Structures are given as C-alpha cells and as structure tokens.
Amino acid sequence: GENVEQHPSTLSVQEGDSAVIKCTYSDSASNYFPWYKQELGKRPQLIIDIRSNVGEKKDQRIAVTLNKTAKHFSLHITETQPEDSAVYFCAALGLGKLTFGQGTILTVHP
Amino acid sequence: NAGVMQNPRHLVRRRGQEARLRCSPMKGHSHVYWYRQLPEEGLKFMVYLQKENIIDESGMPKERFSAEFPKEGPSILRIQQVVRGDSAAYFCASSQSSYNSPLHFGNGTRLTVT
Numbered sequence: 001g002e003n004v005e006q007h008p009s010t011l012s013v014q015e016g017d018s019a020v021i022k023c024t025y026s027d028s029a030s031n032y033f034p035w036y037k038q039e040l041g042k043r044p045q046l047i048i049d050i051r052s053n054v055g056e057k058k059d060q061r062i063a064v065t066l067n068k069t070a071k072h073f074s075l076h077i078t079e080t081q082p083e084d085s086a087v088y089f090c091a092a093l094g095l096g097k098l099t100f101g102q103g104t105i106l107t108v109h110p
Numbered sequence: 111n112a113g114v115m116q117n118p119r120h121l122v123r124r125r126g127q128e129a130r131l132r133c134s135p136m137k138g139h140s141h142v143y144w145y146r147q148l149p150e151e152g153l154k155f156m157v158y159l160q161k162e163n164i165i166d167e168s169g170m171p172k173e174r175f176s177a178e179f180p181k182e183g184p185s186i187l188r189i190q191q192v193v194r195g196d197s198a199a200y201f202c203a204s205s206q207s208s209y210n211s212p213l214h215f216g217n218g219t220r221l222t223v224t
Contacts, residue, residue: 001168032210043201043215044153051210089152096208097166098143100153 002027002094006101014109019080021104023090024072030094033066033073038087038103047088048075080108112137114204114216115184122222123192131187131219135204142185143213144170144177147199156200158208159185165208192223 003026013019025033034049050057050064050073057064061080066073077084085108090101115134123129135142140161145153155169159179170177174192179185189196199220203213 034212036215043217046212046214049212093208093210095166096141097155097158097168098203098213099155100145102152 002030002092002097002099004090004092004099004101006090006104008104009102010105010107012107012109013080015080015082017080019075019077019084019106019108021075021088021090021106022072023074023092023101024070025092025099026071027092027094028068028071030092032093033064034091034093034098035062035064035075036089036091036100038089040086044089077106080106082108082110084108114139114202114214116202116216116219118219119217120220120222122224124224125193126191129189129192129196129221129223131189131200131202131221132184133187133202133204133216134184135202136214139204139206139214141205141208141211142179143203143205144185144187145201145203147201147218149198153201156187189221192221194223197221197223 006023031052036044037047038044061078063076087103142159144156157170157177158166174190176188199218201218203215205211
C-alpha cells in the first residue's frame with residue numbers, strides 16, 4: 001500500500017518568514033496530493049491540492065510543488081502569520097484511498 | 111450546502127459498551143471515508159464505503175469494528191465492546207469520486223472510553 005513520509009515533524013518560524021514542509025510517497029499510481037491544515041480540536045481543512053499532471057500550483061501565500069519522478073511534493077507558505085500556526089498534513093490518493101503523512105506542527109512566532 | 115455532518119460530537123462509553131458514530135456526507139457525495147486520530151497523532155485510514163458497499167476496509171480492526179453506508183440514511187461506524195484504547199477522534203470525510211477528488215471532513219466524534 002501507499003506510504004507517505006512527512007518532514008519536519010515540528011517547524012518554528014518568525015512571522016514574515018517562509019515555511020516549507022516536504023513529503024514523499026511510495027506508490028507511483030498516486031495521482032492526487034492534497035494538503036490539510038488542522039487547528040487544535042478542529043477538523044482537517046483542505047488548503048491546497050495538486051494533481052499529477054501539474055508540477056506547481058499557487059494560491060496567494062501558499063504554493064505546492066510536485067516531482068513525480070522523485071515521488072515528492074512540498075508545501076510552501078510565504079510571509080507567515082501567527083494564524084498559520086497549526087498542524088499541516090500532506091496526503092496522497094491512490095486506489096481510492098487517501099493516505100496521510102504524520103503531520104507537521106508549525107508555530108509562527110509574532 | 112451543508113458540509114459533512116457527524117454526530118454525536120462527543121461520546122462517552124464505559125468499557126464493554128457499544129459506540130455508534132454517524133456520518134452524513136455532503137450533498138452529492140457518494141463516497142465516505144472513516145479515519146481515526148489519536149491525540150497528537152496523524153489520521154489513520156479505517157474504511158472506505160460507497161452506497162451499500164464496502165470498498166476498502168484494510169485499516170479497520172478485524173474484530174469489534176464494523177461500518178456501513180446504507181442506501182438511505184447516514185454511514186455508521188460501530189464499535190462493539192469498547193476498550194480504553196478505542197478512545198480517539200473519529201473523522202468522517204466524503205468526496206464526489208475516488209479519483210482526483212477532494213475529501214471534505216466532518217467535525218469528528220470524540221470517543222472517550224472510561
């Protein structure tokens with residue numbers, strides 16, 4: 001089955017800095033890669049996604065890149081703000097099942 | 111358009127009792143997924159269902175756990191004879207299809223076994 005590895009497990013940045021979270025996946029058949037943000041005690045919320053026919057996608061301060069050959073994808077947050085503090089999960093969809101990474105606790109210090 | 115609805119939000123059960131968790135998918139979504147999340151951990155896949163069919167239950171424990179998604183009504187995750195280790199947040203998600211389609215999560219049911 002699919003295996004998704006996510007790094008780092010914790011990330012601490014100063015407000016205004018950039019944050020990068022990286023994920024690798026094992027199943028070359030996976031074709032859809034969403035990123036979720038989860039605040040404490042709340043549900044995971046989709047923040048951006050990318051499909052396998054695209055190499056990069058951007059939405060305001062958030063961007064995602066995908067390298068299918070290397071089987072890795074990354075989340076980039078620019079100009080971070082304290083409200084970006086949360087747990088971020090990457091995921092890979094293959095054979096109808098979404099497999100999540102272990103999560104990254106992002107803390108943005110004012 | 112209401113999102114994914116889960117109830118109850120919180121459920122307390124004594125060891126040995128049964129827990130029934132309900133999930134109504136978003137309107138127009140026919141694919142339902144259940145995930146379990148332990149405190150400060152990630153989301154672990156349990157089961158994927160379409161109407162009246164279990165598509166993939168590879169993440170579900172073989173004993174005490176069952177899931178259904180009947181033709182009418184919500185999807186149900188049932189845990190029989192609960193144990194303390196079942197305490198977790200159980201999230202349901204739904205999607206329009208199983209390919210390239212975003213999963214939208216409900217607010218979860220937080221199960222506490224005393």
